Amino acid sequence: xxxxxxxxxxxxxxxxxxxxxxxxxxxxxxxxxxxxxxxxxxxxxxxxxxxxxxxxxxxx
Numbered sequence: 001x002x003x004x005x006x007x008x009x010x011x012x013x014x015x016x017x018x019x020x021x022x023x024x025x026x027x028x029x030x031x032x033x034x035x036x037x038x039x040x041x042x043x044x045x046x047x048x049x050x051x052x053x054x055x056x057x058x059x060x
Contacts, residue, residue, distance in 0.1 A: 001036070001037050001038065001042055001045070001059050001060070002035065002036060002037070002059060002060050003023060003024075003032050003037055003045055003049065003057060003058070003059045004032060004057070004058055004059070005024070005029065005030045005031060005032060005056050005057050006056045006057075006058070007029045007056075009054050009055065009056035010029040010030045010054065010056040011053070011054055011056075012026050012027075012028060012029050012030060013026075013053060014026045014030075015048070015051050015052060015053065016030050016048040016049075016051070016052060016057060017030065017048075019044060019047050019048040019051055020041065020044040020045045020047065020048040022034070022041055022044070023037055023041055023044070023045045023048070024045075024048055024057075030056065030057070037059075045059070046059070
């Protein structure tokens with residue numbers, strides 16, 4: 001599963017990094033640290049996507 005963050009939408013609130021620091025990192029905006037998310041991290045990354053207050057995270 002691949003995740004991406006829309007930099008134009010992201011407000012850098014840090015909620016994704018707090019929920020799943022293994023996948024997301026926040027600087028000026030949130031970024032995805034890994035190319036492919038699998039196994040036990042999928043659930044955490046999906047939780048971070050669900051918790052994004054501006055819906056900046058998506059996956060395929």
